[in-house]
Amino acid sequence: MNPTTGTAVSALGLRKAYGPGGEKVVLDGVDLTIPEGTVFALLGPNGAGKTTTVQILSTLIEADGGEAQVAGHDLATDADGIRAAIGVTGQFAAVDNLLTAEENLMLMADLQHLDRTEGRRRGARLLERFDLAEAARKPVSTFSGGMRRKLDLAMTLVGDPRVIFLDEPTTGLDPRSRRTMWEIIRGLVADQGVTIFLTTQYLEEADQLADRIAVLDHGTIVAEGTAEELKRRMPGGHIRLRFADAAQLEAAAGLFASVGRDDEELTLHIPSDGGIPTLRAVLDILDDSGISAESLTVHTPDLDDVFLALTGNRENPENPDSRKVNAR
Template identity: 75%
Template sequence: MAITATGLRKSYGDHVVLDGLDLRVARGSVFALLGPNGAGKTTTVQILSTLITPDGGRATVAGHDLLGDPAGVRAAIGVTGQFSAVDTLLTGEENLRLMADLAHLDRREGRRTTARLLERFDLVDAARKPAATYSGGMRRRLDLAMTLVGGPELIFLDEPTTGLDPRSRHTMWEVIRDLVADGVTIFLTTQYLEEADQLADRIAVLDGGRLVAEGTAAELKRLIPGGHVRLRFADAHTLDLAAKALGGPARDDANLTLDVPGDGGVHQLRALLDRLDDAAVDVQDLSVHTPDLDDVFFALTTERTAQR
């Protein structure tokens, strides 16, 4: 595991920010932490990256004990925060060389690493221009490139695409996918639910300092009512036979479809098709409709938010 955490707690006075947080993040994966403002996402990143100390609990990050070996944790990770750490008075190349010096790379290795990262992040043409002239997307790419100078095996990305236009956001997604393909683990916090849906292998929803749900995007979507399997048939006669076999699900005669409530899981689909086979009914088309992550987010966090 890239991260294991048990019972992490953090309070500021009477305000509880994290209340017994447990996490397990697999190596070489994207783990997304979702939650409303104030849920504790950034505090979680700050604790796991050794920027602040938890009040309680234990954690191992990249094989190093969080409290016993914080220097080992810092050597193995990179952190890209919500706001760019780029020095806008320096050029892109100078920012990367500065990071190479801080990582104690020799001059030759520093130049080689700088050139490689400028190429990888499509910044070669802008390498010798002041970062102040960069667009938001270019600055975020440079920020992430600077994080990679030390070759981290685990990167914390705290809302990395905030404020970016859709094209720049998709470019960052491709960069993140490439990093994971190279074996890097990504711990992502985001308020863009589509971003988590697109990138994450597993998603955890944090609210009021506690995890309220965790799983793949598909698993989380099946937690929320409203899912159904839509069956389409070749003609009205087959539609009638199917409706009778399935006990009268919602039907649309104009489109020759039936909507059967359910989560669309493998077991449900198998049982559904078996019933139709037993009735000698052929299905022309089948599609699974589940709530999206917006529905999941609101269902899991709205009730708690209203109670606070």
């Protein structure tokens, strides 16, 4: 496989199954192309194969089939090259509670074979960047969940990776801590050109961060695109027009086919894909007829609608927690 220049991660036909006869199929031919310096989000219910995808691409487990390249290194022939170029932050903070934040970072520096001076320099820089300098010499056991997640990501950055896999990095964080992590992630991409491969159960997180989103269900990619592209694929989008009086409402209702109407609220709901051409066409029709709306709002499906429609709201019968993502 020869990905184009500027591709951070590419995969073709990734497969993985478990069980004596491979009857438990987890990935069933996954294709991915992720440009450098972008945030890519992989969504899916519990058990869909998100973590398995990350584990394969980060060389933690082997695929049963397919091929992949990460940061220019082939998964099958140059796993060491991939490991040297990536960072991985899992679902749970991999920090040592008995050590201080500073000691955790120095431990990572030692594992990266950095000399002590460079290790201290990187550690101090990361502590400042993640607003942990004041807590640098406190044991991690005293840290809040948000502080632990920040330290975990800081430890991932000690090796200066070009591709970072973040597997549900904000699970369990309060809204303020989650938004702090979002700002850090945005900064990594904007300031350092890092590529982020993000898996998440928080649909708002993908909407806020991702340049492109793929939806994984039962081991296959069922849709991929920007957040707006995915939303436009869903039915239910409409333009809501509110009028000053019943006469204006009546006149406008006669101009459009297949509209929803609320006589009490004096509103019309006109089906729309959320695009500018559709909006312009509606306004032109009103202008040509000399009708003026008091207000206009555009309603488009959100990622929750996309997720539920594309995954069929199916639950993994082997995982009683599989409904969590559907309820968000």
